[in-house]
Amino acid sequence: MKKLNKLKDLKLMANTIRQDIITSLAEAKSGHSAGPLGMVEVFTALYFNVLKHNSKKPEWDQRDRVVLSNGHICPVLYVALANAGYFPKKELMTLRKLGTRLQGHPHREALPGLETTSGPLGSGLSQAAGMAYALKLDGKKNKVFCLTSDGEHDEGNLWEAVLFAAKHKLDNLVVVMDRNYIQIDGSTEDIMPLDPLDKKYLAFNWNVITINGNNLKQVIKTLQESRKNQKKPLMIIANTIPGKGVSFMENDYTWHGKPPKPEEAVKALKELENEKKRILSGKA
Amino acid sequence: MKRKEFCLEKLKGFNKTLGLKCNSKKIPTRNGYGDALVELGKKNKNIMVLCADLVESTRVDQFQKKFPKRFVEIGVAEQNLVTVASGLAAMGKIPFASSYAMFCPGRCWEQIRTTICYNNQNVKIIGAHAGVSVGPDGATHQALEDIAIMRTLPNMIVVVPADYEQTKKATIALAKYKGPCYMRFAREKTPQFTTKKTPFQIGKAQVLKNGGDVCIIAAGPVVYECLVAAENLQKKGISATVINSHTIKPLDEKTILTAVKKCKCVITVEEAQIIGGLGGAVAELLSEKCPIKLKRIGVKDHFGESGSPEELLKKFGFDANSIYKEILKFC
Numbered sequence: 001m002k003k004l005n006k007l008k009d010l011k012l013m014a015n016t017i018r019q020d021i022i023t024s025l026a027e028a029k030s031g032h033s034a035g036p037l038g039m040v041e042v043f044t045a046l047y048f049n050v051l052k053h054n055s056k057k058p059e060w061d062q063r064d065r066v067v068l069s070n071g072h073i074c075p076v077l078y079v080a081l082a083n084a085g086y087f088p089k090k091e092l093m094t095l096r097k098l099g100t101r102l103q104g105h106p107h108r109e110a111l112p113g114l115e116t117t118s119g120p121l122g123s124g125l126s127q128a129a130g131m132a133y134a135l136k137l138d139g140k141k142n143k144v145f146c147l148t149s150d151g152e153h154d155e156g157n158l159w160e161a162v163l164f165a166a167k168h169k170l171d172n173l174v175v176v177m178d179r180n181y182i183q184i185d186g187s188t189e190d191i192m193p194l195d196p197l198d199k200k201y202l203a204f205n206w207n208v209i210t211i212n213g214n215n216l217k218q219v220i221k222t223l224q225e226s227r228k229n230q231k232k233p234l235m236i237i238a239n240t241i242p243g244k245g246v247s248f249m250e251n252d253y254t255w256h257g258k259p260p261k262p263e264e265a266v267k268a269l270k271e272l273e274n275e276k277k278r279i280l281s282g283k284a
Numbered sequence: 285m286k287r288k289e290f291c292l293e294k295l296k297g298f299n300k301t302l303g304l305k306c307n308s309k310k311i312p313t314r315n316g317y318g319d320a321l322v323e324l325g326k327k328n329k330n331i332m333v334l335c336a337d338l339v340e341s342t343r344v345d346q347f348q349k350k351f352p353k354r355f356v357e358i359g360v361a362e363q364n365l366v367t368v369a370s371g372l373a374a375m376g377k378i379p380f381a382s383s384y385a386m387f388c389p390g391r392c393w394e395q396i397r398t399t400i401c402y403n404n405q406n407v408k409i410i411g412a413h414a415g416v417s418v419g420p421d422g423a424t425h426q427a428l429e430d431i432a433i434m435r436t437l438p439n440m441i442v443v444v445p446a447d448y449e450q451t452k453k454a455t456i457a458l459a460k461y462k463g464p465c466y467m468r469f470a471r472e473k474t475p476q477f478t479t480k481k482t483p484f485q486i487g488k489a490q491v492l493k494n495g496g497d498v499c500i501i502a503a504g505p506v507v508y509e510c511l512v513a514a515e516n517l518q519k520k521g522i523s524a525t526v527i528n529s530h531t532i533k534p535l536d537e538k539t540i541l542t543a544v545k546k547c548k549c550v551i552t553v554e555e556a557q558i559i560g561g562l563g564g565a566v567a568e569l570l571s572e573k574c575p576i577k578l579k580r581i582g583v584k585d586h587f588g589e590s591g592s593p594e595e596l597l598k599k600f601g602f603d604a605n606s607i608y609k610e611i612l613k614f615c
Contacts, residue, residue, distance in 0.1 A: 065374075108403050115374065117403035123367045123395050130371020137353065138375075157395065160364035 004048040010216055011279045013083065014044040018245045019272050020079040020092055026265035028096040031104065034242035034255040035149065036076035038180050041216045042223075042238055043080040046145060050223040055085035058112040064142050065115050065131050069124020069158075070149040070178065071105040072257070078102050078111075086113040122155025124148060125175065129165045132173040132233075143227060146175045151183030154192045165233040166205040173233040174226040178213065180242040182253035201235045213238025246271055290512050292477060296523060297494035303481030304492065310473035313505060314412050316451030317469060318343030321380065323452075324459050325351045331459060332372055332379045334358055336365045341471075342382040342412045362388040366395050366409065373405035378459055385411025385427030385468050393433055400464045401439045407465075408458050409434070414468040415504070415555030416588040416596040426588035427468070432560025434466040435533045441465040441486060442533040444503040444554070444562070447476045450530060453484035461486055470555070472593045474505035489536035491543055495523030498615045499544050500607075502553040503529050503562045510553055512604035517611060524611070535565050541574055549577040549615050555602055558582035579614045581607060 004010050017040050025031045046066065047053070053063045068077050075095065082089045087101070094100040101111040105119030116127050128146035135142055152158055165173055179197065181188050188194050201208045207229060211218050219238065226234055242256070243249025246268040249260075260268055278284035292298060292306045324331045325347055333347045334356040348355040356372075358365045362383055369379040381388060389396050389409055400407045414427040434442050443458065443465065445451040451469060458465045482490075492507070493514060502510045507528045514524040525543050529536065544550055550570060552563040563580030570576055583600055597603045601610060 067371075116370075117398055120394055120398050123363070123370075123399050126364045126367035127371035127374065127399055130368040130373075131375050132371075133356070133368070134372050134375035134377055157363040157367065160359075160361035161367070163361070164358065164364055164368060 007217060008279065008282075010044055010048060010220065011284065012276065013048050014040050014216060015272060015276045015279060017044060017076065017079050017083060019269055020083070020089070021075045022246070022260060022265050022268045022272070024079065024092040024095045025075055025259035026262060027093050029259060030096055031075055031259045032072045032257050033249055033259055034182065034253070035070065035073035035178060035180065037246060037249065038213070038240035038242045038244045039073055039076050039147070039178050040244065041214050041219045042147065042176055042178075043076050044216065045220045045223050047080040047084045049220055051145070052142070055081070055113070058086060062142060065128070065144045067116050067124045067128040067131070067144065067146045068106060068118055069128070069146055070121060070152050071118030073149070073178070074106045077106065081111070081113040087111065121152040122157035125158050126161035126164065128173060128175070129161050129170055132165070132170040133168055135172055136168075136170065142172070144173050146173065147178070148175055149178045150180065150188050150194055150197070153194050153197070162201070162204050162206070169231055170233045171230050174223070174229060174236065175234065176236045176238050178240055179237050180240045182242050182256055184256050186253055197237055205232055207232045207234045208237065209234070210237040210239065213240035214244050245275065290515055292511065295493050295511070295515055296518055297525070299492055299494065302483070302490055302492065303479050304477050305479050307476040310475055311448040312471065312473050313445055313448055313451040313469040314343045314471070316445070316448040317410065317455050318346050320452040320455035321347040322350055324456060325354065328378065328459065330376060330378045332356065332377045334365055334369050334379055334381045336360055336362050336383040336388065338383055338412070342384075342410065344382050362391040363395050366392045366407065367399050369407045370399040370403060370405045373407045378406055378408070380408040380410055382410040382412065384425060385414040385430040386425050389430055389434055389466065390427060397437055401437045404439055405464065406462050409464070409466045411466065411468040413471045415470055416583065416600050416602070417555060417593040418471045419593040419596060420590050422590040423587035428557045428583050428588065429560070430466070430468055431532055431554070431556045431562065432564065435560065435565060439464050440533065441531070443467045443486065443531050445469070445530050446504060446507040446528050447474060447478055449476060449478045449480065449482065450484060454530065457484055457486050468504075470505050475508045477508055477511065484530070487531045487534045487536055489531065489539040490528040491539060492526045492528055493524070495525045496546055497522045497524060497548055498611055499525040499527065499547040499550045500553060500611070501527045501529050501540060501550065501562065501566055503532055504555055506553050506555055506602050509602060509604040509607055513608040513611060516604070516608045520612065522611070522615060529562060532562050532565055535569060537569055537573070540566065540569065544570065544574055544576060549579070551579050551581060551611055551614065553581040553602070553607060556582055558584055579610070581610055
């Protein structure tokens with residue numbers, strides 16, 4: 001897959017990824033909708049513009065590492081990988097089915113392009129930090145991009161990793177937090193208040209940037225610049241809209257862990273097709 | 285029982301091919317780990333050691349001094365200990381993650397399951413201070429369930445070496461083996477009976493002595509106690525086979541079945557819960573492939589307590605005399 005440089009092409013890719021997420025989740029009849037849709041811009045920016053990677057050589061030593069810590073949003077990762085050429089797109093229709101390489105939560109050994117196995121929350125950041133530590137030890141320039149969620153910040157393991165990354169000044173580690181304010185049982189601030197996350201990370205000796213995680217231009221610029229991050233690990237707090245792109249899913253926490261029914265999928269795809277037309281006509 | 289009179293070589297059915305020799309100098313098994321790490325560190329630049337604020341007592345201090353860049357102090361954070369190790373392994377390192385067995389794997393079992401076993405990363409989990417012989421620290425620090433919780437994990441190897449020299453060899457063998465491993469040690473100084481000449485292979489149990497009445501299968505420093513018990517049984521006219529089953533997973537089924545078929549009853553001995561440990565593994569094997577009278581010696585579904593190691597080993601039945609008496613009652 002060639003790198004996309006034009007914003008319009010990247011927006012079209014984001015639209016394709018959203019449609020593929022809806023289609024595969026509807027086919028699977030189970031899985032998470034809100035998180036994957038909210039993180040489409042981040043995954044589009046990474047896999048089609050920012051990352052050093054080669055879908056034909058998934059084990060290429062010089063590649064950047066992507067660690068998905070909140071494994072349940074894997075539909076967006078699978079769809080991004082398929083569109084980037086890691087495996088045939090038709091395989092997206094096997095999501096969560098018996099014998100699939102697209103397990104309900106990602107399994108590293110099952111599918112090319114996956115760096116870790118994940119699902120149980122709070123452990124991805126420490127694995128990413130371990131990778132970043134090893135890269136520095138060996139004097140290598142590859143970056144480690146770790147994707148985490150806000151709800152995941154309830155986990156103690158995650159904060160252990162925050163301390164570790166700061167201690168070792170892992171500036172080759174870039175973390176993007178999906179700050180969508182929802183988790184399974186409701187609002188993150190009702191369940192276990194996390195704000196102010198930016199100040200918490202600053203106090204833990206991290207570099208912190210807060211962005212609109214659904215503004216593709218801003219996401220790309222921030223991730224491109226993150227390659228020059230220095231002295232401290234970098235936390236990018238990406239404010240996102242859960243269910244972004246599908247009007248009846250946006251900002252509704254009940255869509256955290258369920259897929260669209262067939263009629264809902266039709267409605268969602270229609271909305272996304274209309275969005276595609278707007279992108280093509282230059283109106284979006 | 286006069287332990288000082290014990291001499292391996294005088295045991296009937298003693299296996300001369302293993303190069304065993306009793307050494308009056310007691311050394312903790314964990315020292316073998318520390319010494320082997322230094323050897324490994326010199327030969328292989330990918331060897332790394334991680335520790336969770338227990339450098340001296342897990343014996344990783346020598347490695348830390350010799351190879352400071354490849355030593356990672358994690359602090360009191362065992363979940364981070366094993367997950368950072370997983371990340372290092374993903375980059376081709378061979379990390380040894382060391383703590384007390386009660387905390388690692390005790391506190392971080394799910395992280396080990398997901399990020400090391402299912403993720404199939406080449407991480408070595410090291411649990412020191414296992415068993416009641418940890419002593420005065422009490423039950424909170426005496427890991428008894430570690431073998432059981434690690435044995436159930438797919439991809440995981442479980443090794444419980446019997447003495448200093450064997451721990452050294454096991455550490456080197458673990459580094460050569462590609463995949464997740466768990467190894468546990470005791471805290472106290474324990475007798476040595478294997479030597480530099482004694483072979484060690486993961487998954488290959490050692491028949492230390494052959495007999496026809498009772499087959500004793502043990503792991504860890506209690507193996508020595510079983511040899512002493514066997515000598516005393518001999519005086520009573522009971523001949524025992526003693527197997528050092530240092531690898532609990534994969535269990536050496538062939539060696540165990542062959543030996544058991546020559547005996548009338550089986551005893552397992554381990555300084556751990558009888559549920560799910562070596563005793564559990566042997567019971568599973570024998571009930572399916574060779575039903576036979578079996579007794580498991582271990583901690584019987586309760587916690588340890590404070591006391592001196594000697595007092596506790598006696599109270600919980602892990603000294604040679606207790607094992608001897610238990611076998612006399614049973615066989």
